[in-house]
Amino acid sequence: MAGKTLYDKIWDAHLVHEDTDGTSLIYIDRHLVHEVTSPQAFEGLRMAGRPVRKPGNTIAVPDHNVPTWEDRAKGIEDEQSRVQVEALDANARDFGIHYYPVSDIRQGIVHIIGPEQGWTLPGMTVVCGDSHTATHGAFGALAHGIGTSEVEHVLATQTLIQSKSRNMKVEVTGQLPHGVTAKDIVLSIIARTGTAGGTGYVIEYCGEAIRALSMEGRMTICNMAIEGGARAGLIAPDQTTFDYVQGRPHAPKGAQWQAALDWWRTLASDDDAHWDKVVTLKGEEIEPTVTWGTSPEDALPISATVPDPDSFQGGKRDAARRALDYMALTPGTRLADIEIDTVFLGSCTNGRIEDLRAAAAVLKGKRIKDGLRAMVVPGSGLVRAQAEEEGLADIFRDAGFEWRMAGCSMCLGMNPDQLAPGERCAATSNRNFEGRQGRGGRTHLMSPAMAAAAAVTGRLTDVREFTSPAPEPA
Amino acid sequence: MEKFTTLTGIAAPLPLINVDTDMIIPKQFLKTIKRTGLGVNLFDEMRYDDNGDEIPDFVLNKPAYRDAQILIAGENFGCGSSREHAPWAIADFGIRCVVAPSYADIFFNNCFKNGILPVVLPQEQVDRLMDDASKGANARMTVDLERQEITTPSGDTIPFEVDPFRKHCLLNGLDDIGLTLEKASAIESFEAQSAQSRPWV
Numbered sequence: 001m002a003g004k005t006l007y008d009k010i011w012d013a014h015l016v017h018e019d020t021d022g023t024s025l026i027y028i029d030r031h032l033v034h035e036v037t038s039p040q041a042f043e044g045l046r047m048a049g050r051p052v053r054k055p056g057n058t059i060a061v062p063d064h065n066v067p068t069w070e071d072r073a074k075g076i077e078d079e080q081s082r083v084q085v086e087a088l089d090a091n092a093r094d095f096g097i098h099y100y101p102v103s104d105i106r107q108g109i110v111h112i113i114g115p116e117q118g119w120t121l122p123g124m125t126v127v128c129g130d131s132h133t134a135t136h137g138a139f140g141a142l143a144h145g146i147g148t149s150e151v152e153h154v155l156a157t158q159t160l161i162q163s164k165s166r167n168m169k170v171e172v173t174g175q176l177p178h179g180v181t182a183k184d185i186v187l188s189i190i191a192r193t194g195t196a197g198g199t200g201y202v203i204e205y206c207g208e209a210i211r212a213l214s215m216e217g218r219m220t221i222c223n224m225a226i227e228g229g230a231r232a233g234l235i236a237p238d239q240t241t242f243d244y245v246q247g248r249p250h251a252p253k254g255a256q257w258q259a260a261l262d263w264w265r266t267l268a269s270d271d272d273a274h275w276d277k278v279v280t281l282k283g284e285e286i287e288p289t290v291t292w293g294t295s296p297e298d299a300l301p302i303s304a305t306v307p308d309p310d311s312f313q314g315g316k317r318d319a320a321r322r323a324l325d326y327m328a329l330t331p332g333t334r335l336a337d338i339e340i341d342t343v344f345l346g347s348c349t350n351g352r353i354e355d356l357r358a359a360a361a362v363l364k365g366k367r368i369k370d371g372l373r374a375m376v377v378p379g380s381g382l383v384r385a386q387a388e389e390e391g392l393a394d395i396f397r398d399a400g401f402e403w404r405m406a407g408c409s410m411c412l413g414m415n416p417d418q419l420a421p422g423e424r425c426a427a428t429s430n431r432n433f434e435g436r437q438g439r440g441g442r443t444h445l446m447s448p449a450m451a452a453a454a455a456v457t458g459r460l461t462d463v464r465e466f467t468s469p470a471p472e473p474a
Numbered sequence: 475m476e477k478f479t480t481l482t483g484i485a486a487p488l489p490l491i492n493v494d495t496d497m498i499i500p501k502q503f504l505k506t507i508k509r510t511g512l513g514v515n516l517f518d519e520m521r522y523d524d525n526g527d528e529i530p531d532f533v534l535n536k537p538a539y540r541d542a543q544i545l546i547a548g549e550n551f552g553c554g555s556s557r558e559h560a561p562w563a564i565a566d567f568g569i570r571c572v573v574a575p576s577y578a579d580i581f582f583n584n585c586f587k588n589g590i591l592p593v594v595l596p597q598e599q600v601d602r603l604m605d606d607a608s609k610g611a612n613a614r615m616t617v618d619l620e621r622q623e624i625t626t627p628s629g630d631t632i633p634f635e636v637d638p639f640r641k642h643c644l645l646n647g648l649d650d651i652g653l654t655l656e657k658a659s660a661i662e663s664f665e666a667q668s669a670q671s672r673p674w675v
Contacts, residue, residue, distance in 0.1 A: 130555070
């Protein structure tokens, strides 16, 4: 009999019940909740008179709608956003779940504070009504997004009805060249596999280049598993993981830490495990990467040119034509000649301390191009505080960046941070869909160091042109 | 949940691949705390111009398709965010069935929770239905979930696959939570065993 993958092992450890047709009931260890996808679920509980089954394992935070300006304590102007955040306040209180309100320094993007507070641990099942829940897979946790009906289901039963996905391995071998980061890896993977390449699979990322990443980098990779179509991305836990987790507020302590560690060390795919699909990339060949279109798969090395739609087959040809029209780009244009007017540094993809360090290293002693609007939005209040302590905030401010409070911000434009029609943004977020950052806004995805370089020159820029390289991961 | 048994209605063609949930229902409409009322904003940015006026060329604005109940679309339909507002908007518009070569996983799941049937068919058959749908109001199709087949305007039938459990839930309009709570004792014994084996959780 073939061995098991990491996904198989976590699945088996959480199987409550399996029907003959394979439909399974899976136990959920951690349920993260935010203001946008939860109000209808809590309303459903109230109407049915059902409690939250495990309030102690349910963690809520407002992040999507909240303004990121400094005096936001005064309240949210937008009526609908305010009602949603107030609904979360009330639901957290009424159902007795853990809550980090806007006024709490620990507030931040749900996928940043889960790991930061030690809620996310190896071998767990983690869900949230948000597709970027895949982020938590960086810890070797089975983590994925769910819809609001499923949010209600997990609140009421602490389980989910699931069919098992297939196993996909994405291996990134060798070492990354200078100037290449986790974001460049994951954009390159999606460019290779397509946005539907992972549909129906759980992806395990492995190989020397993945192993060498910090936890922050691993979270960037798993965050975008969903952009490749996979429900979840996983990276097997190792000493890097354990060192990150140890001592966090909700991580196990004492004898429990040791017991946990003993189990976590078994959480790796067996050598003879069966893979339904395998993709291999050579780390040495990955370049700093940017997107040109309106799908995350529209990614190319910064040294490339805007492709000709006729170079694609089938439906992709029309999609590329539509994308270039929306993005106002002409085939053959050098990507490095595309001028931008906005820079957004933040999001659950790249809003952690290491991301801020990488961008600050490029920006130190420099100014953003005149007329450019640039903002940096730390992923949590604690990331913000740490960046201030390390002097990064001063580097950003001196360079001309706006230094913001924590939240999802311009990643999805549900709050006041949005692109105006026609504005073109160098963004460290995860989606370049039409209208994502604001109606008519144009998004180019890239790493924090690349976004910082673009801020200085006012155009998409190869960060390797800068004499001061991005620092090695801490 | 509303049952889905058979549906006879007009099919609207949307020949685009990778239709994402931001297209289906843009973020400004996610601020509601209700499930209903989103149909008017379905495909908002493709359907209305900057002044809020209808864009006549968009399929659901054309007279023939204003009452469409079936949507025929390209591969990887519903990719992107997990927002259930996407199927809520589709259902609120009156569409109860989508036909495409493939779907994004979370969207596919969300459909079944809201009485919408997402049918998967090979590209060639979707192309054929897309042609039929392009014929306008005469292009009425019938989707029969019990028999698992679509009857085209010309009377041909196309069979489709569907997960038996999901089919059962849709046919009977069953609520997942009620079904799961019937297994409460299995959940309790899992929790008791987990308290021993993984006390740190």
